[in-house]
Amino acid sequence: MLLPALFLILGLILGLLTNFTIPEIYANYLSIAVLAALDTLFGGIRSQLEGKFDQSVFISGFFFNVSLAALLAFIGVQLGIDLYLAAIFAFGVRLFHNLAIIRRIMLEKFRLRKRNK
């Protein structure tokens, strides 16, 4: 679990150091994509804790979710419907759901370890 965290921080530093910015109009798509990515990431952590982790599902899910979210936002802008709200809602709900499950599993593990001591 250490390596991914390290890479996450590395990515953050890299992004901040390069001072790379994108045009304001694309910022919305990127924010949706970030949300999707976070959702997939937490989904991956959860499935790993549950022991159901599948690498190909995780990787394909990441790229698919990110591009679908951006596409949805794009179509929403073209049609004049705030479709990105749907993406935010779906990913947001799932994010919290995953976090809740992760928390429960962690708690369970913590208790087990305490009992075993």
Add this chain to the structure above:
Amino acid sequence: MIISNKGKIWISIICLIVGFMIAILFETKQSTELRDTRDLWEIRTALQKEQEIQQNIYNEIAASEVLLQEYENQPERQQLESLKESIENLKEQAGLTVIEGEGVVITLQPIFQEYDEYQIYPELTADLLQFLINQLNDYGATEIAVGQERLINITPIRNVNGRVYVNNSPIGDLPVKVHVITDDPTRLINHIEVSESIDYFALENIELKTKQVSALVLPKYDQTINLEGLEITESLEEGDI
């Protein structure tokens, strides 16, 4: 379940991408500062303006300090007198006193043309009057009165029920006299003669007649100045930057 090394690397790469995306988003949301696109000339003008303001403020401070010194150096009775004097001065500045001086009388009078058909009586509008007042101020007018209404800094000029109101009282139909006190009447007259006001008024069938007067008396502003609704704006307006 143990993840293979390859899997771990994949997850790490995705974490890297996520981190990168978040960083870019953060940067993009942060760096929305406006760029200064003024050219040299504009900056110079802005600088000059600021310097002028600074100079004015310095002058004001100097004047105030002199006044303060005077107050401090005088005995009580004299202090009172100089206070009264300052109040008179301020009243004069605010337009609360009758003022006399050299100036120009502008008469706005209707033009009647030899029309075959019926012609309506020309009417003055608040917009036109405002335009004229602005131009007069621009041309160096120090004090202005429309009819018997003295213009001060907060004088409203507006249309009410089709009539022009200055200082909340109607100025009546044409002809209307605008009294202007200025340091250089000839120059003011020359300016008016070639100004756009003449054309704009002519479109409404109103003629501007100017007359130089050596001793012009302007009435005082006779209402109370209500500054309750005034407050200092913190926001910048267009052109302030």
